[in-house]
Amino acid sequence: MAFSNAERDRLYDLLPAFIRARDQESGEALRALLDIIDGQADVIEEDIRQLQENAFIETSEPWAVAYIGDLVGTTPLFDESRVKDGDTAVELFRDLEGAEDRRIKALNGRAERSLPGRGLRPFVALRSRADVAKTIYYRRRKGTLPMLEELARDVTGWPAHAVEYFELLGWTQCLRNHLRPHALRTPDMRSIDRLDRLGGAFDEISHTVDVRPVAQDEGWYNIRNIGFHLWRLQAYALERSEARRVGAIGDFRYFFSPLGQSAPLFSRARREGDEAGLATELHVPQPIRPARFYSGFADFYGPASDAPSLTVYVDGVEIPLWQVICRNLSIWSQPSTDRIAIDVARGRLALGPALLPASKVEVIYHYGFPADLGGGPYRRRSWLIRRNFAADVRVIAVGGPAGHPTLAAALLDWASDGRRNAIISIRDNRTYDEAIAVDVTSATGNTLAFESADGMRPHLRLRGPLTIAGNRPDFAVTLSGLLIEGRVAIEGSLHRLRILHSTVVPGGSIAETEPPPPVQTEPSLKAVATLASGGLANQELAVEIAFSIVGAIRLPAHAEGLILLDSIVDGAGQDAIAGVEAVNRPGPTLRCERVTIRGRCLLREIGLATETIFDGPVDTARVQKGCVRFSYAPPASRLPRRYRCQPDLATSKAIAEAEARQGPLTAAEKQALRDRVRLRVKPEYTAEVYGQPAYLQLSLKGPEEIAKGAADGSEMGAYCHLKQPQRAANLHLRLKEYLPFGLDYGLIYVT
Structure with missing residues (x-):
């Protein structure tokens, strides 16, 4: 400057x-x-x-x-x-916008002073500044229910709804002077919507008293109790995404998801109109209830200008509200004439015969996910590549009014311009159904990036693998902000492959199409170990994956290394990480921070593994070097030295406590105690299948040793950066100050 x-x-x-x-x-x-x-x-x-x-x-x-x-x-x-999370990303990715502190x-x-908001550290909604700024505001309204609800929302960063459970108790009526019409014990059996809300955050039906301590699933309805219902999943808006057709052209069946799987549609979170009021169903991000959708289409469906939860376009024409009907499409059925049927519980869509054949169906919808991870329509401006990272960088636009129509056309443009340093910027949420092959042999530059624009999530539906060919040990390829249905294959030698805020779908495809997609036995990411000439390939290859979801990985043992940051590696029934030379051969050196790995890992060496869940056996060839800390690995794993890892820490603690109570234990008693602890201390998830909203979110009924086992007391695994235990602890701390005397409370997680 x-x-x-x-x-x-x-x-x-x-x-x-x-x-x-x-x-x-x-x-x-x-x-x-x-x-x-x-x-x-x-x-x-x-x-x-x-x-x-x-x-x-x-x-x-x-x-x-x-x-x-x-x-x-x-x-x-x-x-x-x-x-302190994110320091490693700053060291690795010097060419990104947020690399400067x-x-x-x-x-x-x-x-x-650098611009505010820059940096590669993940955003954590722990709002101590807002808490201090509103302290006087809170104290002036101390003890009121809207204030407590607002406090819970401000302190945790989660949408919240507070409920006074004594208002939902069934009372014996005094007919003379103290009638309680809302406390009638008999529910209205004619109201489908009210019965559908039974037992939830917005229940209005009277209940008998429950004297058990208030908890996640019990003890709610008592005179002293207030419940704080919290929504941990976020709703992400995809605009003008292409719906996935089930069969051939002319079929009336569609999925909202471009991947073609059944998943609930979410309502967008809205700001409350009355600051002194309480949140309603329309103010929280949660799966849309079919009964609520049926009773009020206009609350969810509408034109794009109104920022709706849902909108459908057929061949570029927006479908108006009066053509929409609510229907259970678990068994597909076609609506009449020009109507469209929407199943919000399964994310399915059916077109009437008057709308067929449709060449393209686009949708605006919201999907649920725990975090800004795997690519999506969230802000990731600091993760974009700086346009001046080298002296001569070309930006090639794809999509939008002035961009290339396909990625293949953009690659041809890049090749015709000498294959110099380039960023292929994708500027929409379209599905790109094509074959992608990159040849870097004669490139005059040393960098090529496929990068989606900020707030976009384009879908790459690959016809065959995304291949990177050419013997260029000095060349780097970046995949950023993409949803890749297929696999990535390095067929030559490369210096660096980066996958940032992207998803390479585990297992290749999750589409529920006809005919169903073939089962993919090939890994999601693979690099060859030898060249056609017989020499070693990819000796200098470093694969760096951050805030991404990938399937099985196969890399040669002699590669430079594999680095995983805040990511998920899901083997989907295969080994998660292994070599490519032969079966049961180890992969390269691994460094991972805040990662969830599902499947067996065969590794040459572990340089560092911190706050990582190895949900599968780990076999490391060299254990003299490296360290595994604050992580979980199955007992049969072969690892370098461990520090405060599970289940080792839990078994040692259980044995020490047992010997303190009853004296020294025999070897058989110690082994029996180890077996019991190991059965209990293992990761459990809300959902294990990719494509579901709570994918690999730790279950509330899982062991606390994993849920609070990170170095700073947060959870292990890919969602460590959310700091969810700290958010709950902050709320507990504040409620002790602001809750009215004599009342008890409970935190109830809806999602």
């Missing part, structure tokens, strides 16, 4: 003209000295300005938030300033 002389020579211009003339005659040494002093003065001025801003909670630096909180007498919460930098003699 350049500055004008007027900005740079503020002190120099204050000197008399004859001194400046003498200085110019002698080589401007005085000007250079004053330029340095001027730069340091700017640093001091910036520091004074920041000291002024630190007096206000809205503009203060993170370290000052706790001091302002102390002035108003609030207890500090665990917030994102204590989160937020510190003040000296630039051209002047101090400049």
Whole structure:
């Protein structure tokens, strides 16, 4: 960044003209000295300005938030300033927009602060700043139910709904002077919608008293109890995505998901219109209930300008509300005339005969997922590649009004331009059904990236593998922000392959089409070990995967290494990570941080594994080097030295506690105790099949040793960066201060 002389020579211009003339005659040494002093003065001025801003909670630096909180007498919460995740990503991905941290930098003699929000650390909704800023606001409304609901939402970052359970108790009526019409014990059996909400967050039916302590599934309905219903899954909006047809052209059956699987449609989260009111079903992100959809289509379906939860386009024409009907499509059935039938519970769509044949059906819909991971319509601006990472970089647009229609056309454009450094930027959510082959043999540059625009998730439906050919040990390929249905094959030698915020569908395809897709036995990512000439290939290959979901990985043992950050590797019935030379041969050296790996791992070496779930046996050839810390691995695994890993830590603790109670145990008693602990301490998930909303989210009924086993007390695995235990702990801390005296509460996770 350049500055004008007027900005740079503020002190120099204050000197008399004859001194400046003498200085110019002698080589401007005085000007250079004053330029340095001027730069340091700017640093001091910036520091004074920041000291002024630190007096206000809205503009203060993170370290000052706790001091302002102390002035108003609030207890500090665990917030994102204590989160250290992401340092490895900054070291690896120097060419990304967010690679620079937020510190003040000296630039051209002047101090400049980096733009806020930059960085590769994941965003954590731990809002200590908002909590301190609203402390007085909370205390003025202390004890009221809307305030408690708002507190839960602000402190955790999760949508919340508070319920006073004593209002839902069935009472014996006093007919003289204390009637409670809402407390009638007999529900209205004619109201399908009310009965559908029975036992949920928005239940309105009276219940008998439950004297058990309030918990996730019991003890709700009692005089002292207040429940805080929390939604951990997020709703992600896909705009103008192509619906997946079940059969051939002319078939009336479609899936909303471009991958072609059944999954519930979510409602978008909306801002409450009344700040003093309570949240309703329309204000939280959750699967749309068919009964609610049937009773109020307009609350979910509408034109794109109204930001709806659902919209359908047939051949570019928006289907109006009056043509939409609600239907159970578990068994496919076609609606009449020009109607469209929507099954919100399964994410299915059926077109009437008047709308057929349809060449293209596009949809706006919301899907549920636990985190900003695997690519999606979320903000990932800091993960985009800088357009000036090299001297001569070309950006080739795909999609949109001025872009190439296909990726193959973009690759032809790249090849005709000498194959120099290029970023192929995909600017829509379309499905690209084509074969993709990249040949880097004669490339004049050393970098090629397939990158979706910020907030987009294009779907690559591959005809065959995405192949990367050519013997170029100095070439790097990046896949960023993509949903890839198929596999990636490195058929030559490569220096670097990066998969960032993308998904390579485990198992190849999850489509429920006719005919069904063939079962994929090939891994999702594979690199050859030898060249056609017989020499070793990919000796310098480093595969770096961050915030992504991939299937089985096969890499040669002599490769540089495999790095996994905040990702999921799902073998889908195969070995998750292994070599390519032969069956049961090890893969390369692994480094993983906050990763969930499902399937057996065969590795040459583990450099570092931290906060990782190895949900399958691990066999490491070299165990003299490396470390596994705060992780889970099955007992039969062969690993380097471990530090506070499960189930080892839990078995040691159980044996120590048993011997403290009853004295030394025999070898048989110790083994029996180990077996019991190992059966209990193992990962359990809400959903294990890719494509479902709660994919590999740790079950609430799983062991606490895994749910709170990370270094900072958060969960192990790919969702460690969400810091969910810390969010719940923050809410517990605040409710002790703001909950009315004599009342009890419970945190109830809806998703």
